[in-house]
Amino acid sequence: MTTTDNIPAAFRALVRPMTKTQGGKKILTQDVETFWVPKMHAYNAMGLTNVSDEARGAPILVNRKDGEVQFTSSGRVSTKLHPEVREFGNMVLTNTLAALTEAEEFARTRYKEQFNVQMVRAMLAGQPIKDKDAQDVAVAEAERLLAIAKAQRDDETKAQEEMVAQAKAEKASKPSRQRKPKAEPVAVATNGHTDMPMPTPTEETTA
Helix, strand or coil, X not given: CCCCCCCCHHXXXXXXXXXXXXXCCCCCCCCHHHHHXXXXXXXXXXXXXXXXXXXXXXXXXXXXXXXXXXXXXXXXXXXXXXXXXXXXXXXXHHHHHHHHHXXXXXXXXXXXXXXXXXXXXXXXXXXXXXXXXXXXXXXXXXXXXXXHHHHHHHHHHHHHHHHHHHHHHHHHHCCCCCCCCCCCCCCEEECCEEEXXXXXXXXXXXX
């Protein structure tokens, strides 16, 4: 029979039983078969957990509805985690976050002066970086807005030039209106005589 007396407390804390209010819905983004399953073997071997052989042997299940295999919109087979595997991951994650929170609270009370020193040092070291970042962002934003305004002006100028060019092309394609020449006087024959406009008398003709 496996004894748990010599197992470090840190190992125990990760698989401490949780109430429903502590349980999370997410699992750490680690590969199930290469990361999580070996951890389950280890904790089962130490007697701290009792994840079933089926869950550890087939941690990823095919999603079925009414007995039919389900597919995703991209055509892949829809899968899900075995409930025991999901529970193990959620338990470890929740307990890890709880342990980190406990460590912070412990340091704030038992190492209050050192904690405050660390906090002040971080703030003083980080402020110049934040200020420079803020200045760089402001300059970059101003340049971005200027570039947008210039692009808009260029677009407007181009549109106006295209409109002028189109108007000129339309004007050139229309036939030009030519003035009709005046009709010359036409002689009309009446009883063997030709009626022509009489010339205006001049000094030579009257002499």
